[in-house]
Amino acid sequence: MSWQCSVIGSRGRGVLSFIYTNVATSIRYVYALYESYGFDRHQNAGLFVCGFASSMLLGTFIGSFADRCGRKRFCLLYCGLYVLSCLTKHVPSYPVLMLGRLLGGMATSLLFSVFDAWFICEASTTNQADLIPSTFGIAVALNSITAIVAGVLAQASVSIAAMQAWTPFFNVAGYCSPFDLSIISLLFTAVGIQTT
Numbered sequence: 001m002s003w004q005c006s007v008i009g010s011r012g013r014g015v016l017s018f019i020y021t022n023v024a025t026s027i028r029y030v031y032a033l034y035e036s037y038g039f040d041r042h043q044n045a046g047l048f049v050c051g052f053a054s055s056m057l058l059g060t061f062i063g064s065f066a067d068r069c070g071r072k073r074f075c076l077l078y079c080g081l082y083v084l085s086c087l088t089k090h091v092p093s094y095p096v097l098m099l100g101r102l103l104g105g106m107a108t109s110l111l112f113s114v115f116d117a118w119f120i121c122e123a124s125t126t127n128q129a130d131l132i133p134s135t136f137g138i139a140v141a142l143n144s145i146t147a148i149v150a151g152v153l154a155q156a157s158v159s160i161a162a163m164q165a166w167t168p169f170f171n172v173a174g175y176c177s178p179f180d181l182s183i184i185s186l187l188f189t190a191v192g193i194q195t196t
Helices: 002-008 011-026 030-036 041-059 062-069 071-088 094-111 114-125 131-160 174-194
Strands: 164-167 170-172
Touching (some): 030 174, 071 174
């Protein structure tokens, strides 16, 4: 989680980045969105399998790439990929949504590998390894709270306005709104990473 990189910045800014990352990944309206686009259970399952498969395949290699190219860069790449994945949710096209699931799967691999590796490396190289246990403890405690708050925010955003076509190829509001909240959270996360 990006907040764990607090060893190279202020702990408060790091905690905020963690909260934004968790909000972005805790918003769950994918199934309802796909159903509202008229996709049946089999199509829906295909989209989910695609996302999980891309995460599984990329997860095998991502750590070594991040080690060579820079973990901070890959944390920023996570934000970019997940923003693009969220943007695809506005398009009621199966191939576009499939692309979004591929991007989301790649982002998930980054989330669950490079953030922790970046934190541990920075803590170790700056002689602050003693912060690792307490920081991970705070992460576990905040994770549940953040997920609950994200769910409430997602529900509120869906309730504000029904989904409607802004153009024939792009929908707004309704079940798309939670993904817009994710984008906002990801932008805050990227700023937090960049300034750390």
